[in-house]
Amino acid sequence: MTPHNDTRTFTLAAPRPVPTPAPAPVSPAVTAGANGVGLYLNRELSWLNFNQRVLNEAADPRTPLLEALKFLAIAYANLDEFYMKRIGGLKHQIAAGVTALTVDGRTPHQQLRLCSAEMARFQIEIDQIHETLMVAMGKHEIIVENCRNLNDRDRRVLRKKFSRQILPLLTPIAIDPARRFPFVSNLSLNLIVALNKSTGPSPQLARIKIPDATHVPQFLHVGPGHRYVGIADVISNNLDLIFPGLEVVAGLFRITRNAITRNDPNGAADLLEMIAGELRDRKFAPVVRLQTSPDVSSEIRAMLAGKLGLIEAEDVFVAKDMVALGALMELAGLNLPKLRHPPHRPVDNAALGAHRDIFTAIQTAGSILLQHPYEAFVTSVKRFVREASRDADVLSIKMTLYRTSADTRFIDYLIAAAQNGKQVAVVVELQARFDEAANIAWARRLEDAGIHVNYGVLGVKTHCKTILVVRREGDRLRRYAHFGTGNYHAGTALLYSDVGLLTCDEILASDLTELFNHLTTRWRAKRGYAQILAAPMAIKNAILTRIEREIDLHSPKSPGLVRLKTNALEDVDITDALYAASRAGVKVELLVRDICRLRPGVPGLSENITVTSIVGRFLEHARIYYFRNAGDDEFFIGSADLMRRNLERRVEVIVPVRDAPARRLLAQVLQTQLDDTRNAWVMNSDGSYTRRQPAKTGARATIGSQEHAIRAARKRQVRPVSTRKSFARNTGMGA
Numbered sequence: 001m002t003p004h005n006d007t008r009t010f011t012l013a014a015p016r017p018v019p020t021p022a023p024a025p026v027s028p029a030v031t032a033g034a035n036g037v038g039l040y041l042n043r044e045l046s047w048l049n050f051n052q053r054v055l056n057e058a059a060d061p062r063t064p065l066l067e068a069l070k071f072l073a074i075a076y077a078n079l080d081e082f083y084m085k086r087i088g089g090l091k092h093q094i095a096a097g098v099t100a101l102t103v104d105g106r107t108p109h110q111q112l113r114l115c116s117a118e119m120a121r122f123q124i125e126i127d128q129i130h131e132t133l134m135v136a137m138g139k140h141e142i143i144v145e146n147c148r149n150l151n152d153r154d155r156r157v158l159r160k161k162f163s164r165q166i167l168p169l170l171t172p173i174a175i176d177p178a179r180r181f182p183f184v185s186n187l188s189l190n191l192i193v194a195l196n197k198s199t200g201p202s203p204q205l206a207r208i209k210i211p212d213a214t215h216v217p218q219f220l221h222v223g224p225g226h227r228y229v230g231i232a233d234v235i236s237n238n239l240d241l242i243f244p245g246l247e248v249v250a251g252l253f254r255i256t257r258n259a260i261t262r263n264d265p266n267g268a269a270d271l272l273e274m275i276a277g278e279l280r281d282r283k284f285a286p287v288v289r290l291q292t293s294p295d296v297s298s299e300i301r302a303m304l305a306g307k308l309g310l311i312e313a314e315d316v317f318v319a320k321d322m323v324a325l326g327a328l329m330e331l332a333g334l335n336l337p338k339l340r341h342p343p344h345r346p347v348d349n350a351a352l353g354a355h356r357d358i359f360t361a362i363q364t365a366g367s368i369l370l371q372h373p374y375e376a377f378v379t380s381v382k383r384f385v386r387e388a389s390r391d392a393d394v395l396s397i398k399m400t401l402y403r404t405s406a407d408t409r410f411i412d413y414l415i416a417a418a419q420n421g422k423q424v425a426v427v428v429e430l431q432a433r434f435d436e437a438a439n440i441a442w443a444r445r446l447e448d449a450g451i452h453v454n455y456g457v458l459g460v461k462t463h464c465k466t467i468l469v470v471r472r473e474g475d476r477l478r479r480y481a482h483f484g485t486g487n488y489h490a491g492t493a494l495l496y497s498d499v500g501l502l503t504c505d506e507i508l509a510s511d512l513t514e515l516f517n518h519l520t521t522r523w524r525a526k527r528g529y530a531q532i533l534a535a536p537m538a539i540k541n542a543i544l545t546r547i548e549r550e551i552d553l554h555s556p557k558s559p560g561l562v563r564l565k566t567n568a569l570e571d572v573d574i575t576d577a578l579y580a581a582s583r584a585g586v587k588v589e590l591l592v593r594d595i596c597r598l599r600p601g602v603p604g605l606s607e608n609i610t611v612t613s614i615v616g617r618f619l620e621h622a623r624i625y626y627f628r629n630a631g632d633d634e635f636f637i638g639s640a641d642l643m644r645r646n647l648e649r650r651v652e653v654i655v656p657v658r659d660a661p662a663r664r665l666l667a668q669v670l671q672t673q674l675d676d677t678r679n680a681w682v683m684n685s686d687g688s689y690t691r692r693q694p695a696k697t698g699a700r701a702t703i704g705s706q707e708h709a710i711r712a713a714r715k716r717q718v719r720p721v722s723t724r725k726s727f728a729r730n731t732g733m734g735a
Helices: 043-059 065-095 108-139 152-169 231-236 271-283 298-307 325-332 358-365 378-390 410-419 436-448 506-521 539-553 572-583 644-648 660-674 705-716 724-731
Strands: 142-145 173-175 189-196 204-209 219-221 226-230 247-257 287-292 316-318 367-372 394-401 423-428 452-454 465-473 476-484 496-503 533-535 561-566 587-592 609-614 624-627 634-638 650-656 680-683 689-691
Touching: 043 065, 043 108, 043 689, 065 108, 065 247, 065 287, 065 325, 108 142, 108 316, 108 325, 152 231, 189 231, 189 298, 219 231, 219 325, 226 231, 247 298, 287 298, 298 316, 358 367, 358 378, 358 476, 358 496, 367 378, 367 660, 378 394, 378 410, 378 465, 378 476, 378 496, 394 410, 410 423, 410 436, 423 436, 423 506, 436 452, 452 506, 465 506, 476 506, 496 634, 496 660, 506 650, 533 539, 533 644, 539 561, 539 572, 539 624, 539 644, 561 660, 572 587, 572 609, 587 660, 609 660, 624 660, 634 660, 644 650, 660 705
Parallel strands: 142 226, 287 316, 394 423, 423 452, 561 587, 587 609
Antiparallel strands: 173 204, 189 204, 189 247, 219 226, 247 287, 367 496, 394 465, 465 476, 476 496, 533 650, 561 624, 609 680, 624 634, 634 650, 680 689
């Protein structure tokens, strides 16, 4: 990492793991098929442990200052989503009287209590890191001022901005016994204002919603240089223009609503209407958390909690400083290169750049592995759909859409394809959490253009990322396919680490045709797929079978090896199979980004298993599954995480990778991450994590696997990839 002239002085202790309560000790004699208590880590606490690793990036002095600010905002936003989905789900279970134990032996109430304690600790640490970063920013002359500390001229400038740009957007609403408590939207920042009349016995209250970032900046620039004032501070110090002649005392509050609704898609006659109803329900869903600034009095805080239906003390948090730290993303985006990571510009995939049209490139190579964001999404996947929409020889395009964005322009390309006379079919997943409204809009726009839109298989989410293009070439039809691990979204393609496969392999394309027929008709294919593995029918069993095969083939001369890279390992059956492999002597190397139920390094159970988590400038999102198979290596990539919901309640696809250059690249990705000494955290047997430290000094030892991937992608443009034989020697994988 290049020097960034950081002068931060951290007063925090060294980054520490989340203190996950250790399960009961595991006897070497205990098998993985026992009652589960002690063998598995808790899902919720495991995820909170992941968010601790994200937060530690904000506290790490090696992280450039503005990048640290970004990690702080990300960790804060992650907690918002955790509260909406996971805490909300636990509260639903408790309200329904659920007392069943999880596989780690905890009731919903016990999990809620443990999570609440962690959240309280998180709030303290977040406040400390925020304060430290603000001091460090001040040393670089990036200052977030308080209105009261400004000179008269700057206050006048801000008052004018307030009058012209903010005041017209504000709607103060009185709070008193004669009026219903005003509706407060999820995650909105609000002022609670106490109005003191000289003639009145007690203050009146009013609520003012702070305009969000889609309407006005959350930090207003003032004076020369990088000096800013938070929008809530500006409003608070100009309340006399709203309440003239009154003494006012204002504080901030923010609520989080439950994202879990009770709608049942299996009973919905119209999925589109069901999802629209779910969005309406979520808007008015119960409140699960209240956050206030310290200047909100205990009496008013209690009043707010009561009005919002919160009765538990652990659901109310007092933030030391700014309540909505997610707004710090604005400051993290400042154009100050010395305080950021070196700029990254994805390179064009070398195999694609060598040909005028993408179909010739795929034909020439047979299959092309893509690695985002190191290789450009725009000149590969986006180009694939764009050229297909315009190519006179393309007859049809089929595509799954889980999440996308307006700037990706896939919707425009698909509509253009239909207008150009091509047959277009799109499977839109309406139940993509927090993207439902956008996906409804995309679906209606596609339907208005005459495109066949299907919402997949009722009762399961369509989570696979696939595209199928049929093209007439002479007297035959050739099919081209894309299989990916990430969404068709231009924004996340720059931020998430994913892989994808462009191919004209006839067997894979034939399988994908069958899959689309299943998605658009809801009929099960009469035969199984020849090569692809699809959930909810086949992926789980295929992985379990391959783990068992590694056990059967394992010997001192040909040791078994399983390498799995996934976002989460939550499925108990997969966990048990990996325990069995370890007991049989098979080496199991797991790259798990966040949730992991498995406990590595337990004598007699998992001493042959390691778990590594990579946290860096890009969000690790690729799923890569490798089995040594006695030297006849198998690689798969796809959309499925090792979670029960993905394997049993979603349409997922993983696809075998047989092309030699692609396999070499996948092997390199796995090996480099397993060797990482900058961004890697190693799980201990109790579920805590320790950051891996380099055994050697020097620039190469201190850069992480993601920086290695950036450099490797650049090198692939100028020289061939090393031979499989030499790479096998370097990685220890079969030749």
